[in-house]
Amino acid sequence: MLTGLAVIGVARFLQQRQEFENATAQSYQLEIAARNRLAGGTHTTGARAVIVAQQHKREQLREDIDGETRDTALLVGAGLIAGLTGAALLFSGLISSMRRPLEELVEASGRLAGGDLDARVKVGGLSETAALGSAFNEMAAELQRRAGERDQLETMKDEFVLTASHELRSPLTSVQGFAELLMLERDKLSPKQADTVEIILDNTRHLVRLLNDLLDLARSDAGRLTIKPTPTDTGPLVEDAARTMRSQTEAKGQSLHLQADPNLPRINVDSDRIRQVLVNLLTNAHEYCPEGAAISVTAKRRDAEVEMVVSDDGPGMAADQLEHIFERFTRGDAGLTQHVGGTGLGLAISKSLVELHGGTIEAESISGRGSAFHVRLPTIPATADSDGGRRMPALEPHPQGEAL
Amino acid sequence: MTTRVLIADDSETILLLLRTRLEMEGYEVLAAADGEEVIELMHSATEPDPDILLLDAMMPRKSGIDALRQLRAEGVETPVLIVSAHQDEMDAGAPSGVEVSGFITKPIDFDRLFASIAELTQA
Numbered sequence: 032m033l034t035g036l037a038v039i040g041v042a043r044f045l046q047q048r049q050e051f052e053n054a055t056a057q058s059y060q061l062e063i064a065a066r067n068r069l070a071g072g073t074h075t076t077g078a079r080a081v082i083v084a085q086q087h088k089r090e091q092l093r094e095d096i097d098g099e100t101r102d103t104a105l106l107v108g109a110g111l112i113a114g115l116t117g118a119a120l121l122f123s124g125l126i127s128s129m130r131r132p133l134e135e136l137v138e139a140s141g142r143l144a145g146g147d148l149d150a151r152v153k154v155g156g157l158s159e160t161a162a163l164g165s166a167f168n169e170m171a172a173e174l175q176r177r178a179g180e181r182d183q184l185e186t187m188k189d190e191f192v193l194t195a196s197h198e199l200r201s202p203l204t205s206v207q208g209f210a211e212l213l214m215l216e217r218d219k220l221s222p223k224q225a226d227t228v229e230i231i232l233d234n235t236r237h238l239v240r241l242l243n244d245l246l247d248l249a250r251s252d253a254g255r256l257t258i259k260p261t262p263t264d265t266g267p268l269v270e271d272a273a274r275t276m277r278s279q280t281e282a283k284g285q286s287l288h289l290q291a292d293p294n295l296p297r298i299n300v301d302s303d304r305i306r307q308v309l310v311n312l313l314t315n316a317h318e319y320c321p322e323g324a325a326i327s328v329t330a331k332r333r334d335a336e337v338e339m340v341v342s343d344d345g346p347g348m349a350a351d352q353l354e355h356i357f358e359r360f361t362r363g364d365a366g367l368t369q370h371v372g373g374t375g376l377g378l379a380i381s382k383s384l385v386e387l388h389g390g391t392i393e394a395e396s397i398s399g400r401g402s403a404f405h406v407r408l409p410t411i412p413a414t415a416d417s418d419g420g421r422r423m424p425a426l427e428p429h430p431q432g433e434a435l
Numbered sequence: 436m437t438t439r440v441l442i443a444d445d446s447e448t449i450l451l452l453l454r455t456r457l458e459m460e461g462y463e464v465l466a467a468a469d470g471e472e473v474i475e476l477m478h479s480a481t482e483p484d485p486d487i488l489l490l491d492a493m494m495p496r497k498s499g500i501d502a503l504r505q506l507r508a509e510g511v512e513t514p515v516l517i518v519s520a521h522q523d524e525m526d527a528g529a530p531s532g533v534e535v536s537g538f539i540t541k542p543i544d545f546d547r548l549f550a551s552i553a554e555l556t557q558a
Contacts, residue, residue, distance in 0.1 A: 197493075200520040201446050204542040208452040211545065215459070239542055 036110060044103035051096040058085045058092070125157075132160035136167055148175040185253075192249040196242050203242070207235040229282070240314070243307075244376040248359075251383055258301035258387050262411055265295040265337050268302055269330045272309035280317050280326060287313075288327035295330055296410040298337050300388050305408070308381040308392075312341035312404045315377065319402075320345030335410055336390075342403035348396040356394050357382045438556050441476060441485035443467040443502070444518070445494045453489070456545055462552070470497025474505060485513065486556045489539070489548075492519040500533075507533050514555040518543070 065081035068074055135152045142150035150171055154164040210231045217225050250256040273289045280287040298305075309328065316326045326343045348356065360375040385392040389409050396402035440462045442453045447468075454464045465485055467473045473490065474497070476482055488506075490499030497505075503515050514536040536555050539548055 197520040200541045201449065205446070205448045205452060207542045208449075208456070208545075212452070212455060235542070 036106060038110070040103050040106040040110070044099055047099050048096065051092055054092050055089055058089045061085050128156050129160055132156050132164055136160075136163060139167065139171075143171055143174070148178055189249050189253050192245055196246045199238075199242055203235060203239055207232065207239070210235060240377075244380060247380045248376055251380070256383065256387070258304050258384070260299045260301050260388065262297050263300050263302045263305075265298055265330055265339075266291045266293075268298075268300075268305060269309065269328060269339060272306045272313060273328055275306070275310055276313045276317060279314075283317065284322045285317060285320060285324045285326055288325065289329075290327065291330040292332060295337060296332060298408050299411050300408060304384050305388070305406075308384050308406060309339065309341065311377045311381050312406075316341060316343040316345065316402070319343075332410070333407065336407045337410055339406045339408075340403055341406075342401060344401040347398045347400050347402050348394075349398045353394055353396050357392070437461065437463045438487070438552070439463045439465060439483065439485040440487050440489055440552065441465040441467065441473065442489045443469065443473045443494065443499060444491040445469055449491075453543075460549055469494040470499060470502030470505075473497075473499075473502045477506060477511065487536075487552055488513055488515045489552075490515060490517055492517050503535065504533050516548075516551060516555070 062082050062085040065078040065085070069078040069082070132152065132155070139150045139152045148171065151168050152164045154161050154168065210228050213220065213228045214225070214232065217228075220228065247256060269291050270289060273287060277287060313326065313328060316324075320326065320343050324343055324345050326341070328339065328341050330337060330339045332338075357378050359379045382392050385406055385408070391405075391407050393405045394402065395405070438461075440457055442450060442457070442464060443466070444450050444453065445468055450466050450468075454466060457464050465476060465482065467476055470490070473488070477484065488503075490502060492499050499517055503517070506513070506515075515534075516537045516539055517535055518539045518541065520541050537551050539551070
């Protein structure tokens with residue numbers, strides 16, 4: 032307001048100044064004309080009066096303009112101060128009307144980064160912050176849409192694995208069943224035929240294992256891998272796992288030595304799952320070891336735990352390999368694995384299963400000397416429950432292991 | 436007396452496999468293609484009742500689970516083994532409150548199957 036007045040004042044002053052200069056110039060011209068007349072000797076009295084009047088008039092003009100200058104200066108000064116104050120007020124208003132939306136943006140960004148995909152900001156205020164706000168909201172909506180798509184894909188993948196597993200299982204049951212049927216009458220087959228059927232059986236078992244591993248992995252990723260622990264006798268469990276492997280190790284001329292201490296304590300486990308772990312370890316030993324190798328499985332008490340050890344005198348592993356052995360899609364030496372079936376998932380799944388039971392699994396190996404896998408499971412704890420279904424955390428994804 | 440086993444599966448190949456293996460073990464076999472046929476056989480006046488049922492969990496028309504539920508509702512107490520492609524299906528289709536004698540997964544481990552049948556039909 033005052034600033035406006037100052038501007039108007041300055042404009043008026045400039046006009047008055049122009050008028051003052053015009054009037055002064057006119058006054059000088061009148062005085063000069065009067066002096067000429069005085070010098071010419073004509074109308075001397077009138078000329079003198081004009082000269083005095085003009086001098087007086089200019090004096091008056093100067094006084095007026097000096098007053099105007101002072102007033103204008105005052106006005107300009109006041110205007111300046113008022114202007115500055117106004118600018119400051121205006122600026123602080125600007126800042127506060129920007130600060131709210133910015134604070135809200137910061138807060139919403141934090142929530143979004145924290146995984147809250149519903150985070151949005153109110154769009155309003157200055158056009159700049161409003162634009163920023165709606166840009167943020169668009170970005171958040173896009174993120175949410177993509178996350179939704181990803182979840183949908185994950186669900187589709189899980190359903191696909193389950194369906195594929197179901198659909199493949201029926202024909203596999205037939206192939207395996209009829210091959211086994213042939214083997215029941217092995218003595219009626221020629222040696223070559225018997226070998227052929229053996230190959231069919233080996234490959235069928237491999238396919239079944241692959242299917243089971245993929246299924247476990249999908250379930251684990253979906254957080255659906257569960258165990259149903261019941262009090263279980265340790266000895267028979269280990270014997271059962273060894274028995275499952277007996278025919279395969281014998282076929283390869285490998286010895287399978289079983290040593291379970293008498294009076295082993297009972298363990299609270301899902302026996303199918305722990306058998307799966309033991310069979311998996313034994314299968315690895317069987318497949319990675321050459322013909323004639325010695326494989327052993329032992330079970331003994333160790334404080335409040337039962338320790339089961341599957342060991343072999345096979346090729347073993349180098350330290351850098353051993354380090355990653357429980358990660359997904361990690362497999363033994365490439366030169367060896369060409370002859371070895373498996374998915375590279377067995378040990379990752381075994382580790383998850385053992386940990387789901389509150390146990391631990393460790394591997395030790397000396398390259399060229401053999402390997403040993405130690406599984407330790409707690410003996411019947413106080414919290415023995417059989418209401419089943421503890422959820423397991425997802426398997427640690429391996430950097431290269433997203434190929435499912 | 437020979438133990439009679441009623442088997443049900445929608446795959447003819449699986450039925451043939453089951454029948455062959457069971458008959459080799461000395462069992463007498465009755466076969467059904469789905470749950471409806473299982474109910475018909477159980478209701479049949481001419482057919483003597485089986486000693487044990489071996490039902491596929493998932494079959495068209497009527498699943499093994501549904502057939503089991505219906506039979507239990509009718510007061511049939513014959514032992515029933517449910518055959519399923521995988522644990523997930525059993526978990527999903529596990530008939531709550533309906534008594535199942537056991538589960539068998541595919542591919543079938545026949546040693547276990549025979550052991551289960553022997554155990555359940557002994558009493």
